[in-house]
Amino acid sequence: MSTGSAPHHRLSDKVPRTERGRRTLRKLLDAAAIEFGERGFHEASITGITRRAGTALGSFYTYFHSKDEIFRALVSDLSGKVREAAKSALAEDHAALETERMALEAFLHFAREHKEIYRIIDEAEFVDPTSFRAHYETTASRIHARLLAGAEKGELREGLDEAHAWAIMGMNVFLGLRYAVWSEDTAPERVAELANEILRHGIAREG
Amino acid sequence: MSTGSAPHHRLSDKVPRTERGRRTLRKLLDAAAIEFGERGFHEASITGITRRAGTALGSFYTYFHSKDEIFRALVSDLSGKVREAAKSALAEDHAALETERMALEAFLHFAREHKEIYRIIDEAEFVDPTSFRAHYETTASRIHARLLAGAEKGELREGLDEAHAWAIMGMNVFLGLRYAVWSEDTAPERVAELANEILRHGIAREG
Amino acid sequence: MSTGSAPHHRLSDKVPRTERGRRTLRKLLDAAAIEFGERGFHEASITGITRRAGTALGSFYTYFHSKDEIFRALVSDLSGKVREAAKSALAEDHAALETERMALEAFLHFAREHKEIYRIIDEAEFVDPTSFRAHYETTASRIHARLLAGAEKGELREGLDEAHAWAIMGMNVFLGLRYAVWSEDTAPERVAELANEILRHGIAREG
Amino acid sequence: MSTGSAPHHRLSDKVPRTERGRRTLRKLLDAAAIEFGERGFHEASITGITRRAGTALGSFYTYFHSKDEIFRALVSDLSGKVREAAKSALAEDHAALETERMALEAFLHFAREHKEIYRIIDEAEFVDPTSFRAHYETTASRIHARLLAGAEKGELREGLDEAHAWAIMGMNVFLGLRYAVWSEDTAPERVAELANEILRHGIAREG
DNA sequence: GATGAATGAGGATTCATTCAT
DNA sequence: TATGAATGAATCCTCATTCAT
Known part of the structure; x- marks a missing residue:
């Protein structure tokens, strides 16, 4: 999971005609x-889903062809929500590094609220x-594009590679795992600031 | 998965008495x-394991109580191997940042060889x-300890937090996923160098 | 197994909604x-049950959670049937000893028809x-109650204990085993009469 | 289970040559x-037996061909012990009814000590x-023989049938189940006396 | 005789998916 | 559309018995 933007639709192939x-x-x-989030894909059951939804088992197949399909639909749906969450941070025109900081911070807030996602x-x-x-390739591309734009504006160094984007995404994802999903012992603002510090000038003692 | 050190044993509860x-x-x-690596935990079957091992189905249960148990034994076993791999890189006494670079590089080489792990x-x-x-908490602690030691030596900046360690670990893991498991299109040396660049002075244009 | 009365329901937890x-x-x-009666609990198999029932294996689990559960449901069901069988004998108001004779006789007839039970x-x-x-405690209580009622009416002796009820139940059960289940070489009427003789005046030479 | 006499041997087919x-x-x-008594035949395992015996699994098959065989050997062995227990009561020459009382009492004591049997x-x-x-046919025959002998001596009534023997055996077995195995809330002497009362003059109010 | 590893048939249970109403 | 019963392939695990040392 991580940071990004741009919507995404087509929840399911069969679009209901009636309200x-x-x-x-x-x-x-x-x-x-809820079912997948609580029990994981394999432990989750269609019965569990329909029970929670309050519908009959058979009704499930009116909307989805298989367990895999609803999972995919869900991933796609949620993947969109994650990007949506980062959007606000990216909407306004901030300095490149500030943008990254805000994106991570928004992501951490979002992850706290949606651990199951x-x-x-x-x-x-x-x-x-x-x-x-x-999901991750899209996200990495998006980050990479931002880095290139930042370089273009003269705020970031030249030669930023796709690998830099992956490194940043990895940082974000693991910080989310540790400081949003597993524990909320540190404020998102602080975590985002610490990570941003790395991007600003690394961890070496400044000479 | 990621970078670390220190051995680990106790593969299984039942220790064989004979050769x-x-x-x-x-x-x-x-x-x-192999079975878990190729098919994943849930798709993997005991039958699949014994078929590959060339033993009778029942023999499995002479050594393990359940599918879960062998999985855990395996994680523990492999987790140790990962650390073992990083060890060589950490054995000699290098500059702090150099150590991180070498650890990541060793890790990338290892991941290429053991994608299933x-x-x-x-x-x-x-x-x-x-x-x-x-696994991850241990790894993060180990990295954090190295960071503090580096600061002690005057090579890294003061105030390096556990969050910095998680950020570095996340970078490493995702770079491994992208450049060792998914594709080998870029040399481990180069990937490690690009990541190290971030740690050395961030991504901002040097002023 | 033995003699008793009073209904009993709740065959299974899942009550079918359709005919x-x-x-x-x-x-x-x-x-x-049939399956349990012929093969015994442990030798019996769910497959055997569904084969006899002419349903798919999986249908079994639509109605029962486990082999144990259907066994319990069955015991409860049959336990009720046994009492039901004795009921007719007990319905009318007979002399105390006559009641016991009729109950045993009814029980023997029933056991002949339902050896598997x-x-x-x-x-x-x-x-x-x-x-x-x-099952046995209920049955013994019921017998004991009849004995006390008989004493109350002045037909049976005072001081009849729970142990007397257990003794009578034991007689009945073993006579059922020998003369209904293992062999039908003696008429239920005669067996019941012989047993009743004991209750009437023991086996000592009258003097 | 129940009351009887006369020894019985041949524990196993293979008689060990060495001490x-x-x-x-x-x-x-x-x-x-112990294993069969605690867990029942089907739940019991050969492994459980050898573990308790402190021998290797393989050693079991040096002495018995199968699980069934050791069970049969055990039943035979224990069946003999039960008769052995009643023996003392039957050794001396008592009045017929007194003999039955003593046999039951001895049996109840024995059952208390050997619930697993x-x-x-x-x-x-x-x-x-x-x-x-x-086991039961032998026991019933033995009881029947005693009844006939008692009649011969003029102490018991004429015409005592095999069914009377089964009735008595049933009484004894169930009293053992209730007052020796399930609970020891009543003294064997008292239980035996109550049962003997029935044999002496039934349960009808004495005219 | 003793040991303990190897074998594999057997059976309970799960659950995605189909189907009749 | 909604409902819930029916289906059966798939898989884990047990354990009596055999075998090599």
């Missing part, structure tokens, strides 16, 4: 987010590698 | 590493959260 | 009575001790 | 009595019906 159908679909997706996207690595890779 | 038993146990662990340890997050957390 | 479901549940219980309830001693004890 | 072998065989039988013999009904039937 009632739309409600059922939403109930199923919400229930699935974190788990679901992470588990996609094993359940649906394609969308997992897509 | 033949010892061989069988080793065959099972090796087979399990990467996957197994990552999946532990869902199968055996306890050892997963333990 | 079809009700039919399947009944087929499973009937098949289980005999075996199932007996095996409950090992499979489900709780319901086994409950 | 060491004899000890191992005895250890296995004792361990089996009770369970093992009972379970034989399902595991080894042949020896189970043999």
Whole structure:
């Protein structure tokens, strides 16, 4: 999981025609987010989802073809939400490093509120590698683009590579795991500031 | 997964009394590493493991009580191997930043050779959260200790926090995922150098 | 197994909502009575039950959580049937000793018709001790109550103890085992008469 | 289980030649009595027996061909012990009814001391019906013979049938279950006396 | 005789998916 | 659309028995 922007749709292939159908679909997706988040993909069951959604087992298959499909739909849905969350931070025009700081901070806040999302996207690595890779590659590209833009503006150094973007994304993801999902013992602001420090001037003693 | 040091033993609860038993146990662990690495914990089957090991199904249960147990034994075993790999890099007394560079480089080489290990340890997050957390917390502590030692020596700045260690670990893990497991399109030396650059002076344009 | 009265319900936890479901549940219980009766609890298999019932293996688990559960449901069901069988004998108001004779006779007839029930309830001693004890304790109480009522009416002697009830129940059960389940070489009427003789005036030479 | 007399041997087919072998065989039988008594035939395991006996798994098969065989050997062994226990009571020449009282009393004492034996013999009904039937048929014959002898002596009434013997045996077994195995809340002397009362003059109010 | 590793048939249970109403 | 019963492939695990040392 990590930081990014730009929406994403197509929750499911079958779009409900009636209002009632739309409600059922939403109930199923919400229930699935909870079920998958609490039990993980393999432990989760369709029965568990429909029980939480308050629908009959059979109704599930009116909206999704399989367990995999709803999982994918969910990852896609949540992946969008994560980007959405970072959006605000990126909307305004800030200095390059400030943008990164804000993005991480927004991400940490979001992760605190949606711990289950974190788990679901992470588990996609094993359940649906394609969308997992897509999620991170998209995110890395987005970060890389920002770095290049920052260099363009003269705020960041030249020669920033895709690897730099991956390094930043890795930092963000692990800080989210440690300081948002596992424990909230440190304020997002402080964590984001410490990470930003690294980006500003590394960790070497300043000469 | 990531960088660290210090051994670790106790592969399984039942220690074989005979040489033949010892061989069988080793065959099972090796087979399990492949099976879990290729298919993931849930898709993997005991049958698959014993088939690869060339033993009877029942023999599995002579050495392990359950699928979970062998998985845990494996994580513990591999977790040790990862640290072992980084060890050489840390043995000699290098400058602090140089040490980090070498550790990452060793780690990337190791991950290329043992892609399945990467996957197994990552999946532990869902199968055996306890050892997963333990693995990363131990690793982060080890990194943090190195940072403090570096500051002590006057090579790194003061006030380096546990969060800095997590940030570095995250960088390393994601770079391993991208440049060792997913693709080998960039040399470990170069990736390690790019990451080290960040630690040396951040990504801001030097003023 | 033995003699008693009073109904009993709740065959299974999952009550079918449809008629079809009700039919399947009944087929499973009937098949289980045969399977357990013929092969005993441990030799019996769920597959054997569903094969006899003509349903798919999985359907079993729509109605029962486990092999134990259906066994318990069955014991409870059959336990009720045994009492039901004795009921007719006890309905009318007969002399105390005559009541005991009729109860035993009815029980012997019933046991001849339902030999498998005999075996199932007996095996409950090992499979489900709780319901086994409950069955016999209930039965003994019922007998004891009849003895006290008989004494009250002046037909039976004073001071009849719970132990007397257990003695009578033991007689009945073993006579059922020998003359209903193992062999039908003697008419229930005659067996009941011989046993009743003991209750009437013991086995000592009258003098 | 119940009351009787006359020895019985042949514990196992393979008679050990050495002293060491004899000890191992005895250890296995004792361990089996505990294992079967505590866990029942099906739950009991050969491993459990050898663990308790302190021998290697393989050693079991030096003395017994199968789990069934040791169970049968045990039932036979214990069946003999039960008769042995009643023997003392029957040795001296008492009045017929007094003999029955003493036999039951001895049996109750024995059952209190050897609850596990009770369970093992009972379970034989399902595991080894042949020896189970043999045990009870032998016991019933023995009782019947005593009844006929008592009639011969003029102490018991004429026409005492095999069914009377079964009734008495049933009484004894159930009183043993209730007042020796399940609870010891009533003294064996009293229980035996109450049962004997029935044999002396039934339960009807004396005219 | 003793030891303990190896074997594999057997069975309970789960649950995604299909289908009849 | 909604419902819930029916289906059966898939898999873990047990343990009596055999075998090599």
